[in-house]
Amino acid sequence: MFKLIPRENVSPVLSLLGPLFSVGLTMIVGGILFYFLGVDPFAAIKMIFWDPLMSETFSTYSIPQIFIKGAPLILIALGLSVGFKANVWNIGAEGQYIMGAIFGASFALSFYPLESIVIFPAMILIGVIGGFLWSMIPAFLKVKFQVNEILVSLMLVYVAEQILALASLGFLRNPDGAGFPGSRNLNQYTSASNAEIIAGTGIHLGVLLSLLMVIFFYVLLFRHSLGFKIKLLGNSPKASGFSGDNPNKLIFLCLTLSGSLAGLAGIMEVAGPAGQINIDFNVGYGFTAIIVAFLGRLNPIGIFFAGIVMALTYVGGELTQFMLNLPAAAIQVFQGMLLFFLLSFDLFVHYKIKLKGNK
Amino acid sequence: MRQFLKYFSASCLFISMVITSSIAIAADYKVGFIYIGPPGDHGWNYQHDVGRKAVDEAFGDKVETVFQENVPESADAERVMTQMALSGADMIFATSFGYMEPVLNVAKKFPNVKFEHATGYMTADNVSTYSARFYEGRTVAGHIAGKMTKSNTIGYVASYPIPEVVRGINSAYLAAKKANPNVEFKVIWIFTWYDPAKEADAAKTLISQGADVILQHVDSSAIMTVAEEAGVYAFGQASDMSAFGPNAHLTAIINGWAPYYVKKVKQGMDGTWKGAEQTFDGIGAGMVIIGPLSDKIPDSVKKEAMEIRDGIASGTLHSFTGPINKQDGSPWLKAGETADMGTLLGMNFYVEGIEGDIPQ
Numbered sequence: 001m002f003k004l005i006p007r008e009n010v011s012p013v014l015s016l017l018g019p020l021f022s023v024g025l026t027m028i029v030g031g032i033l034f035y036f037l038g039v040d041p042f043a044a045i046k047m048i049f050w051d052p053l054m055s056e057t058f059s060t061y062s063i064p065q066i067f068i069k070g071a072p073l074i075l076i077a078l079g080l081s082v083g084f085k086a087n088v089w090n091i092g093a094e095g096q097y098i099m100g101a102i103f104g105a106s107f108a109l110s111f112y113p114l115e116s117i118v119i120f121p122a123m124i125l126i127g128v129i130g131g132f133l134w135s136m137i138p139a140f141l142k143v144k145f146q147v148n149e150i151l152v153s154l155m156l157v158y159v160a161e162q163i164l165a166l167a168s169l170g171f172l173r174n175p176d177g178a179g180f181p182g183s184r185n186l187n188q189y190t191s192a193s194n195a196e197i198i199a200g201t202g203i204h205l206g207v208l209l210s211l212l213m214v215i216f217f218y219v220l221l222f223r224h225s226l227g228f229k230i231k232l233l234g235n236s237p238k239a240s241g242f243s244g245d246n247p248n249k250l251i252f253l254c255l256t257l258s259g260s261l262a263g264l265a266g267i268m269e270v271a272g273p274a275g276q277i278n279i280d281f282n283v284g285y286g287f288t289a290i291i292v293a294f295l296g297r298l299n300p301i302g303i304f305f306a307g308i309v310m311a312l313t314y315v316g317g318e319l320t321q322f323m324l325n326l327p328a329a330a331i332q333v334f335q336g337m338l339l340f341f342l343l344s345f346d347l348f349v350h351y352k353i354k355l356k357g358n359k
Numbered sequence: 360m361r362q363f364l365k366y367f368s369a370s371c372l373f374i375s376m377v378i379t380s381s382i383a384i385a386a387d388y389k390v391g392f393i394y395i396g397p398p399g400d401h402g403w404n405y406q407h408d409v410g411r412k413a414v415d416e417a418f419g420d421k422v423e424t425v426f427q428e429n430v431p432e433s434a435d436a437e438r439v440m441t442q443m444a445l446s447g448a449d450m451i452f453a454t455s456f457g458y459m460e461p462v463l464n465v466a467k468k469f470p471n472v473k474f475e476h477a478t479g480y481m482t483a484d485n486v487s488t489y490s491a492r493f494y495e496g497r498t499v500a501g502h503i504a505g506k507m508t509k510s511n512t513i514g515y516v517a518s519y520p521i522p523e524v525v526r527g528i529n530s531a532y533l534a535a536k537k538a539n540p541n542v543e544f545k546v547i548w549i550f551t552w553y554d555p556a557k558e559a560d561a562a563k564t565l566i567s568q569g570a571d572v573i574l575q576h577v578d579s580s581a582i583m584t585v586a587e588e589a590g591v592y593a594f595g596q597a598s599d600m601s602a603f604g605p606n607a608h609l610t611a612i613i614n615g616w617a618p619y620y621v622k623k624v625k626q627g628m629d630g631t632w633k634g635a636e637q638t639f640d641g642i643g644a645g646m647v648i649i650g651p652l653s654d655k656i657p658d659s660v661k662k663e664a665m666e667i668r669d670g671i672a673s674g675t676l677h678s679f680t681g682p683i684n685k686q687d688g689s690p691w692l693k694a695g696e697t698a699d700m701g702t703l704l705g706m707n708f709y710v711e712g713i714e715g716d717i718p719q
Contacts, residue, residue, distance in 0.1 A: 274433050318435075322443060327428065
């Protein structure tokens with residue numbers, strides 16, 4: 001019945017308006033949903049987007065919290081965006097995030113209770129390596145055997161979750177923890193603690209690094225020839241080959257970047273806000289970061305804002321839950337709508353729809 | 360355009376002011392609850408929510424209760440509790456073990472807010488803990504299971520290998536073994552409190568291994584549904600689940616938080632609440648309730664079960680009474696000796712006769 005025809009001239013303005021459009025439409029459709037759940041839609045939308053930033057009661061606490069919640073999302077999304085540009089689909093950042101945390105925490109805790117200033121930087125490095133190694137599995141299988149990296153990276157998330165359970169119950173379990181699962185608290189181990197850098201806010205090194213990485217990736221993608229090569233690989237693998245680039249090298253590069261950054265996010269989180277390795281350590285940042293990457297148009301600056309908006313829906317969403325009795329699932333639907341509307345908007349920006357006869 | 364923006368932002372501000380003023384809160388005392396899953400699970404969270412509603416009922420307009428569901432046991436819990444405290448909560452009930460460190464961190468920042476943490480072991484000046492002796496209920500359930508099994512195989516779906524769960528397995532096993540010396544336990548660990556699909560899978564596996572009675576220490580009613588379909592017996596966990604398996608449901612071990620919550624909120628309001636207290640109540644205090652017994656249970660077994668229940672309630676009977684050996688055969692309790700609090704709270708070993716290992 002319908003046929004999609006690619007548009008010859010894709011309007012860059014429209015393409016940039018997509019995220020704004022999807023946020024707006026999410027507010028409207030989400031508001032209708034909230035209304036049918038018996039919650040005042042205006043109060044709910046205001047509480048999600050306005051109160052965490054502006055309310056006298058909450059904002060001093062929640063503004064830094066938005067950055068803390070956004071930091072892992074931004075870090076992971078930055079890494080993923082490079083791969084997505086090059087058509088390398090790492091869906092398993094969640095697993096790389098977990099492995100980063102386990103590697104780093106295992107390293108640091110193996111020195112407990114020795115105090116040394118070397119432990120913290122080394123721990124971060126090991127964490128990055130943990131995420132990197134985990135992403136090298138799909139990279140290697142793709143290059144060597146042409147195995148689909150989407151499947152491999154996704155399945156490795158579940159493997160990582162099992163290793164996480166193993167670590168919490170076994171080799172990292174706190175010997176002073178009265179038999180309960182979970183490692184020692186890294187926040188109580190001075191040498192390994194990713195402590196707050198601005199007193200009283202909870203802002204930690206990971207937040208700072210997420211901001212620095214935004215700049216780094218901006219330079220990498222727009223001011224360096226590597227960015228061009230990555231785009232070329234994504235748009236036309238053949239042309240990429242003709243220009244003398246080795247596509248396999250770029251595949252490794254993309255997965256190295258996304259794995260390492262997910263690992264970095266993992267070690268920052270476990271040594272900071274989370275504090276310890278535990279069975280429920282991962283809460284889906286690796287998956288949410290995919291939404292953030294697309295919401296940010298795979299552009300580092302865009303990803304920064306998308307990460308902040310996403311974090312805002314978390315922090316504000318929690319407020320609406322206990323202040324207005326909105327169910328948690330309603331907030332998840334709300335977040336899901338963001339990506340859904342963005343992708344559908346993109347479809348209309350890139351394609352024309354034609355009615356076809358029934359011949 | 361500039362003009363438009365000016366009007367637009369002014370009207371936004373006006374609307375938000377109207378909204379803010381319309382949701383002013385009047386109650387004197389605000390109590391927050393955080394749940395690990397949805398209160399609609401008909402299990403653990405459901406019963407905590409029953410307790411919350413009892414608080415609503417008991418104090419009417421004087422107390423406002425708020426709750427948040429699906430709070431992960433991570434940094435998110437800390438943020439949720441902080442926001443609750445900022446919103447003016449006077450008392451917060453954190454109803455899952457994994458909230459322990461977050462509770463202590465938030466309690467430090469809000470010395471005037473009172474915290475009640477379920478099933479943990481760390482307290483502070485404004486943090487008390489509470490837990491129920493669910494193992495007492497499992498002694499009753501274990502006895503019924505031992506009497507009802509025909510295949511002599513009892514399945515047990517366990518969540519996480521923490522002392523509370525291990526205690527339950529041991530207690531149910533000892534009672535079942537006493538009721539029926541040929542009984543054998545098969546335990547499956549699923550590493551989650553709430554995942555209906557995983558719970559159902561574990562139950563199906565146990566049934567295919569010959570289990571005809573299933574005990575559970577996970578939150579959903581999925582196991583009851585599976586048991587009903589397969590024609591085997593099961594026990595309600597945390598709340599009465601007979602609606603999900605009218606034929607399968609033998610009885611339920613019900614968590615009775617309501618009296619405790621009402622008592623603690625009252626203490627909070629009149630200033631007699633104390634921190635650093637550890638409550639560990641059982642059948643006697645009404646924190647563990649044995650639900651109605653199914654007609655499928657023969658009268659003689661019903662009578663024995665009630666005797667066990669009443670014996671535990673009055674203190675003449677203890678779930679862990681020696682002689683009991685540990686799984687490796689080493690002696691734990693001498694004849695007539697009962698388990699001490701410390702060992703129970705940190706229990707990380709199986710008693711003799713249970714096969715398999717606790718995941719390490």
